[in-house]
Amino acid sequence: MNFNSQETRYIRIKQILTLFYQLTKTHLAFIDASLHLVTSDGVFLDTGKVTAFFHKKNLSLFFPLITNGQFNGLFVTNKNNIPVNTTSLHRDALENIATSVLNAYYQEISVLSPLTKEELMKGHQLLSLIISGSTTDIGEPANKLKQSPNINNSKGINDIGIALSYIDQNIDQKLTLDTVAKNSYLSPAYLSRLFKEHFKINFSNYIRIRKISLAQIQLISTDQPISDISNTIGFARANYFNKVFKETTSLTPLQFRKRYNGAQKIYTINRDLEWNDNISVYAASQHYFQKEGIALKEKSINGRPCIIAIDGLSSLSNTKGWIYLVDGIQPQIFPSETYIQNKSVIQWIYVTLS
Numbered sequence: 543m544n545f546n547s548q549e550t551r552y553i554r555i556k557q558i559l560t561l562f563y564q565l566t567k568t569h570l571a572f573i574d575a576s577l578h579l580v581t582s583d584g585v586f587l588d589t590g591k592v593t594a595f596f597h598k599k600n601l602s603l604f605f606p607l608i609t610n611g612q613f614n615g616l617f618v619t620n621k622n623n624i625p626v627n628t629t630s631l632h633r634d635a636l637e638n639i640a641t642s643v644l645n646a647y648y649q650e651i652s653v654l655s656p657l658t659k660e661e662l663m664k665g666h667q668l669l670s671l672i673i674s675g676s677t678t679d680i681g682e683p684a685n686k687l688k689q690s691p692n693i694n695n696s697k698g699i700n701d702i703g704i705a706l707s708y709i710d711q712n713i714d715q716k717l718t719l720d721t722v723a724k725n726s727y728l729s730p731a732y733l734s735r736l737f738k739e740h741f742k743i744n745f746s747n748y749i750r751i752r753k754i755s756l757a758q759i760q761l762i763s764t765d766q767p768i769s770d771i772s773n774t775i776g777f778a779r780a781n782y783f784n785k786v787f788k789e790t791t792s793l794t795p796l797q798f799r800k801r802y803n804g805a806q807k808i809y810t811i812n813r814d815l816e817w818n819d820n821i822s823v824y825a826a827s828q829h830y831f832q833k834e835g836i837a838l839k840e841k842s843i844n845g846r847p848c849i850i851a852i853d854g855l856s857s858l859s860n861t862k863g864w865i866y867l868v869d870g871i872q873p874q875i876f877p878s879e880t881y882i883q884n885k886s887v888i889q890w891i892y893v894t895l896s
Contacts, residue, residue, distance in 0.1 A: 554643050555580045561639045568623045574615035603656045609648040610820040646847045646878035649820035702736045716776045717749050742884050751869050751886040754790045755810055761799045762808055768795045791870035807892040819883040826882050846876045855892045863895050
């Protein structure tokens with residue numbers, strides 16, 4: 543999944559550069575894997591200018607930034623700005639700052655020991671970094687980085703995309719592995735493997751969460767009898783629906799309806815191929831709202847980024863506010879500290895505060 547919008551990404555990188563300068567009085571720049579350049583003066587997307595910048599004589603020390611096991615870019619400075627005996631201290635400070643700024647977006651953040659330009663270019667190490675995300679060949683421990691699994695190939699992504707499209711269109715019907723596989727022109731065993739390897743989720747669990755989230759929408763936004771809701775989402779028996787709902791959310795459908803009674807708005811974000819297990823609910827949600835063109839307002843609370851308004855509905859009121867659910871359950875921690883590994887659905891609900 544992408545960081546979120548490129549503009550937000552560059553703002554965060556520039557924040558790291560500023561904080562590092564305030565702490566060390568050392569100027570940094572940043573070159574990402576797309577050969578875009580971020581400096582204190584702004585963002586430069588012309589790869590020709592970035593290449594010229596890279597080859598400037600006074601640029602001689604490069605700190606690789608690794609996020610979620612993949613190469614993200616290079617922090618760049620003049621080697622003469624950092625005394626040899628303080629290089630490790632500067633790396634530690636840079637990693638701490640990067641972690642504090644980016645931890646709402648990535649679960650794993652590290653800044654590797656710096657490379658000189660000669661080391662970086664030797665054996666095409668820059669190209670190797672960009673393509674594989676691995677610095678094993680240049681002396682860093684192999685366990686610093688993790689390779690992406692082979693299942694992430696274009697055929698697998700296309701196949702599971704077809705299955706997801708069928709699920710989206712028929713989520714209110716009874717869906718089995720055999721049914722979805724048949725209508726996606728896949729074998730059941732292959733489809734099951736795709737879900738486990740792409741999503742780290744069992745197929746039947748994914749369908750269950752999707753159906754329960756659909757029921758939650760109807761419980762909040764309609765006065766339909768619970769037995770009718772059960773039927774409309776593909777449960778033949780209401781008592782079985784009640785059992786599955788309680789096992790999933792720790793609430794009965796009636797308890798859920800009472801708890802969130804009067805909710806004004808609900809947004810449901812279903813897991814798709816853009817999700818990355820190591821990103822937070824905050825980052826996944828921000829990406830979704832920006833992609834959908836839904837206006838957000840954000841604010842730092844106790845040093846943590848928070849969404850305080852969605853499409854004009856604000857949490858700053860004393861009587862109304864946004865809460866979020868993950869797989870039907872309301873976490874008790876900030877969304878920037880809740881990760882989406884093995885999860886299927888995020889929901890934002892604008893509720894009356896008790």
